[in-house]
Amino acid sequence: MSATVLATDALYAWVGVLLCGLGLFGFIIHRHLLRRLLAFNVMGSGSFLLLVGLAQDGRGIDPVPQALVLTGIVVAVASTALALVIFRRWHRVSGESTLPEDV
Amino acid sequence: MSLLPALVMLPLSAALASTLLPLRWRGPLGVALAVLLAGVACGLLRTVVGDGPQAHALGGWAPPLGIALVADGLAAGMVVLTATVALPCALHAALGLRGEAVEDGFWPLFWFMWAALNGIWLSADLFNLYVGLELLGLAAVGLVALKGSAGALAAAMRYLLAALLGSLAYLIGVALLYAAWGSLALADLAGFMAEAGVAQSGSLTTLVALGLMSAGLLLKTALFPLHGWLPPAHGGALPPVSALLSALVIKASLYILMRLWIMAGPALTPLALGWLLGALGAAAVFWGGWMALRQARLKHLVAYSTVAQIGYLFLFFPLFGVANMDAARLAWDGTLLMLAAHALAKAGMFLAAGNLVLAVGSPHIADLTGISRFRPLSLMSFGLAGVSLMGLPPSAGFTAKWLLLQSALASGQWVWIMVLVGGGLLSAAYVFRVFRHAFVEGPARDRFASPPLALELSALALGSASIALGLVAQAPLEWLRIGSPLATGVP
Structure with missing residues (x-):
């Protein structure tokens, strides 16, 4: 386990953290639903990168995080699809692309 | 023959079957299967009361590689409670929604919801709980959106965003915990943490992980002040949907939070x-x-x-x-x-x-x-x-x-x-x-x-x-x- 390997591992994990942070920031500041959905996906990718990146700590290849990330991707795709369907319906019914202000 | 897999497989198969069946059969099938599932739930409770906690490794793969379903008293109780609430709701839906356009989507989503709930009660590892949470969230959002009115769609969208944010926070927590401890099974983690003592288990990674997971679960449970999504979603849905959401769905995230809290032990909480x-x-x-x-x-x-x-x-x-x-x-x-x-x-x-x-x-x-x-x-x-x-x-x-x-x-x-x-x-x-x-x-x-x-x-x-x-x-x-x-x- 050399210092370079450690550095790369940490790099992946930190990029994951950065993506999560960016995604969360976008999720909070944007009102447009499509942008919020994209921000959520950025956040999702960040967490997958974190999951895989953290698992490479020199113990050899660990298949568990890979399997988890695969499941996570499937879930993310499904939820994005559902969100898009609801967004389209909402847009058609109300003509809006943002949610009404909080009640 | 263990009853545990049946409690998840039955509603899952019912969900698939009810998308294929003609519309007029879905209601009667729903009620009949709900009765059957309530019977299985009572059977499980009887076994747990008689013989103590039950465990079942799916497909014969033992944990940590495989996924185990575990039923202690709490889990069995929740399974029975779910059946007790869902059965009258199924009856209400079968008669109250008959002939309405929304019935088409109700039954598959109802069964997915039930499968997810039973999956969550019986899960013994963090990732299986995540999958259960996501399935539950998606089914619940679909049920809220069923009405198709502008109000229902806005409520569903708000609910979906909250649910997604909550489960993502939970997932990141799972990633960190796995990195720190190398296991996802609740029992393993509890053992490791107790063994390692406060100094080690109280490391920053573990604390951040538990914090993120708790925050995500609180959002999904709609604890004040994170409750903004709940009233429009629960208040605007169809009556049996509101009943199921309020009675059971928000309890699932609370249940996970309680399990997590107990797992971490007093040192970390x-x-x-x-x-x-x-x-x-x-x-x-x-x-x-x-x-x-x-x-x-x-x-x-x-x-x-x-x-x-x-x-x-x-x-x-x-x-x-x-x-x-x-x-x-x-x-x-x-x-x-x-x-x-x-x-x-x-x-x-x-x-x-x-x-x-x-x-x-x-x-x-x-x-x-x-x-x-x-x-x-x-x-x-x-x-x-x-x-x-x-x-x-x-x-x-x-x-x-x-x-x-x-x-x-x-x-x-x-x-x-x-x-x-x-x-x-x-x-x-x-x-x-x-x-x-x-x-x-x-x-x-x-x-x-x-x-x-x-x-x-x-x-x-x-x-x-x-x-x-x-x-x-x-x-x-x-x-x-x-x-x-x-x-x-x-x-």
């Missing part, structure tokens, strides 16, 4: 954090009650009442965290009984509210004028559920509050008594507000739509169950302790 959750719960009781009092629409009143009632369940965290064994046991019993009482009462109340709205043809409380003479049965179910929510004897709500009160006394945390009493007064205020309108003799209105009798009976069954549970609470509470930390003597 300092009493101060417990107090924070308890304080938020107390705020929820008062804010939810106050908002319920101010709602113009009946179902939104009931939805805000859910926001308030969730608050009581969070008193578990400060009360369970103390070193006093008696207080911890009372907190465990009281919280779980409160959970069951709220599930039964709130499901009954939402079904009754749905019937009342159907009868008067208006969602507004003020339009209930004169209903008491024409739909007494629905009003009575509403009242029975209300008695349990207020915590009047002999309801389960009363017994639960009594246990929590004793726990607060035993642990010296007097302040929660004010919450328990004040919250009860507020609930009484909003329940009686409905009755005040219902008993006014209106200006010559004597025509109301009449829902089928079975709709009224399903609401009545749930309302009465919430009272009856208070009379027989002793035995179920003992079953729930099977395999729990209280059974082994370590709080």
